[in-house]
Amino acid sequence: GLLLTAPTLVLGQAAPVPVAGNPIIKDKYTADPAALVHKGTVYLYAGHDEAPAPEQRYVMHEWLCYSSQDMVHWKEHPSPLNVKAFAWAKDDAWASQVIERGGKFYWYAAVEHGSIPGKSIGVAVSDSPTGPFKDARGSALITNNMTESKISWDDIDPTVFIDDKGQAYLYWGNTNCYWAKLKPNMTELDGPINKVSNLPGFTEAPWVHQHNGWYYLSYAYQFPEKLAYAMSRSIEGPWEFKGLLNEVAGNSNTNHQAIIDFKGRSYFIYHNGSIPTDGGSFRRSVCVDYLYYNKDGTIKRVQMTTE
Numbered sequence: 001g002l003l004l005t006a007p008t009l010v011l012g013q014a015a016p017v018p019v020a021g022n023p024i025i026k027d028k029y030t031a032d033p034a035a036l037v038h039k040g041t042v043y044l045y046a047g048h049d050e051a052p053a054p055e056q057r058y059v060m061h062e063w064l065c066y067s068s069q070d071m072v073h074w075k076e077h078p079s080p081l082n083v084k085a086f087a088w089a090k091d092d093a094w095a096s097q098v099i100e101r102g103g104k105f106y107w108y109a110a111v112e113h114g115s116i117p118g119k120s121i122g123v124a125v126s127d128s129p130t131g132p133f134k135d136a137r138g139s140a141l142i143t144n145n146m147t148e149s150k151i152s153w154d155d156i157d158p159t160v161f162i163d164d165k166g167q168a169y170l171y172w173g174n175t176n177c178y179w180a181k182l183k184p185n186m187t188e189l190d191g192p193i194n195k196v197s198n199l200p201g202f203t204e205a206p207w208v209h210q211h212n213g214w215y216y217l218s219y220a221y222q223f224p225e226k227l228a229y230a231m232s233r234s235i236e237g238p239w240e241f242k243g244l245l246n247e248v249a250g251n252s253n254t255n256h257q258a259i260i261d262f263k264g265r266s267y268f269i270y271h272n273g274s275i276p277t278d279g280g281s282f283r284r285s286v287c288v289d290y291l292y293y294n295k296d297g298t299i300k301r302v303q304m305t306t307e
């Protein structure tokens, strides 16, 4: 975590008082973090884990939104999106990501489809990063086709990226990592669905970002999940596997990351099951740690902290 110390008067002495630590949200269970940097503010979006203890299943109906100017103090906003906003969806507010284009905010999210078995990806839109968001299409953007993996949950975990030329890309997947171009309207695919090959141990949770001329594709690796990453000079690959980013994150089988640069530092945002008593794979919590790059662009292993 990121410890900010504030001077406090204790028996006449100024003592450092930690005002934030991991997990960064302690009054709700939060999972699958995605972050957006917009106009000097970080917006954190997360699924809301609501399974009552000791149930071992996902109960997720809505996404939560927090904002911060310093990555330490977080303000909660009213939930900007619920699965009910997608009239065609049944339930399951799974992993998602929000991106800005032309003053509008597009939120890509995996949900359980109401009539097509399995998971689909929808897109919601808003004029504000804190919503409210409404369904941008009235139908799923990606529906489960089961052609490749024969599983009904391979169309999950969307990550979205706009390159320097303005071309938008969606990456997503479980077991297989898929990608496709998006039209400038951000609500339609522009071309075929492609598959990334050569990603050792790919389970799910792709996240695409750019840093100093390199593209990074990080993802959940094996199961229980660690996080690993690949690098490329092109957003369309080929991707070269570079190794692990972290270990299995305490007490959670899943591990899901967002990576951002903000005010001159790089951050690794992920979840674990570290809240005492009830925390675990179905009651997860978002954490933040610093991320460090080597001179050659590779990323140092993240030191996950509990404070």
Ligand code: FUB
Binding pocket: 031, 032, 047, 058, 094, 095, 110, 156, 157, 204, 205, 254, 255, 256
């Ligand atoms: O939160 C539900 C699912 O668990 C996500 O879509 C996966 O990435 C894993 O975190």
